[in-house]
Amino acid sequence: MDKIRTIAVLLFNGVNILDVAGPIQAFKTANRFGRDLYSLSFVSTDGTPREACCGLRLETDHICEDDELDDLIVPGGDGVDAAMGDPDIQHLVKNWIAQRKGRRVISVCSGALILANAGVLNGKSATTHWRRSELVVRKFPDVNWAVNEIYRIDGDIYTSAGVTSGIDLALEIIRRDNGPELALSVARELVVYFKRSGGQNQFAEVLEAQFVNDPAIARLMAAFQQNPGTDWSLESMSDVAGLTPRTLSRRCVEKVGFTPAKTLERFRLKLAKIALENGVDVPRSIEISGFSDFQMMQRAFKRHLGTTVGEYRNKFADVH
Structure with a gap:
């Protein structure tokens, strides 16, 4: 402009x-x-x-x-x-x-x-x-x-x-x-999604997870959103949640439906999808989403979406 x-x-x-x-x-x-x-x-x-x-x-x-x-x-x-x-x-x-x-x-x-x-x-x-x-x-x-x-x-x-x-x-x-x-x-400064999918009656699953009826898990979800690129280990996640690694793993599955590591991967995947859908290039999308490198992001796309990063970007990127 x-x-x-x-x-x-x-x-x-x-x-x-x-x-x-x-x-x-x-x-x-x-x-x-x-x-x-x-x-x-x-x-x-x-x-x-x-x-x-x-x-x-x-x-x-x-x-x-x-x-x-x-x-x-x-x-x-x-x-x-x-x-x-x-x-x-x-x-x-x-x-x-x-x-x-x-x-x-x-x-x-x-x-x-x-x-x-x-x-x-x-x-x-x-x-x-x-x-x-x-x-x-x-x-x-x-x-x-x-x-x-x-x-x-x-x-x-x-x-x-x-x-x-x-x-x-x-x-x-x-x-x-x-x-x-x-x-x-x-969007990141305001802590909102860049581009929400679905209609106004739909809740985004990552934000919804922050409001689970468990303060420890909610703290961890907020930490993921603030610092997606941190080299998270189960121990560091446990420190944020204030729980033992074993208790965190059990309660995360109970409240969110996935292990802490899978929850983090799904959150990073969501950020990467939003970035790619809105025309951000692949290197910057890796940085934004918190994946350590392209191969890690590629594996997440194949595992959860059944497609590659390139195929996803070519199909869904908004280049307006």
Whole structure:
């Protein structure tokens, strides 16, 4: 990306603070890994503060009338229904892309309803929070709703599903703007997946394992995520878990379904798959996932997936 991308976040009373904070933190984190890439501002239709649905008072930088702004983020929240009836918000959203080529409208969670109500989603494919799925299909039949998708991109319209999926969409935007390595660095800094597979009703197995009802195993899972490249031995795993090697092996099988070593291998495999799927080259994927060398990663792919690293990358890599 050659120039700084200017992003405005639309605030209204009853906005969900996570819809705002998640994507914005991803863009801010991207700036930390090099030159400034994104300039962020918080706007309202009249420039006055707004109150989030959690009660937090949010100051705005200015009225959203700046023609130099590139992208508009429209979050969701309890105040969406009132925002749909606000003529100033509807006018802003409806005319954002029309005013200048290259602009993007980005909705988070139920913010897609504001876009749909303004007519900008007609004939487009979009997603929103699963809890709103029946309502949007009924109320906005001209939209091609894909409500089980984490996010959906159709031209200059970007929509994401429930709450934290706004981070997923922000990571995808960072990837498209600046490449997969930066997006992956941001994901690791925020301790989230670079690219979640499946729909918004699916839980990733490695993150799910961190919440097993066993503090010792949860500590070990967190350590794997923070330091996948450590030369882990059963003894060092036991030290982190605070258990004897024998007890750790038994409880890991009981709680996770695999031995500690197999659990680590599966976690590294997951990281490698995510990196390869998003266009990261093989040497960097080895480094990211924590495998000691190519042969170790190759054996894991053959053992668990029945394919080679090269075959997997050729089939699934996203080179957009």
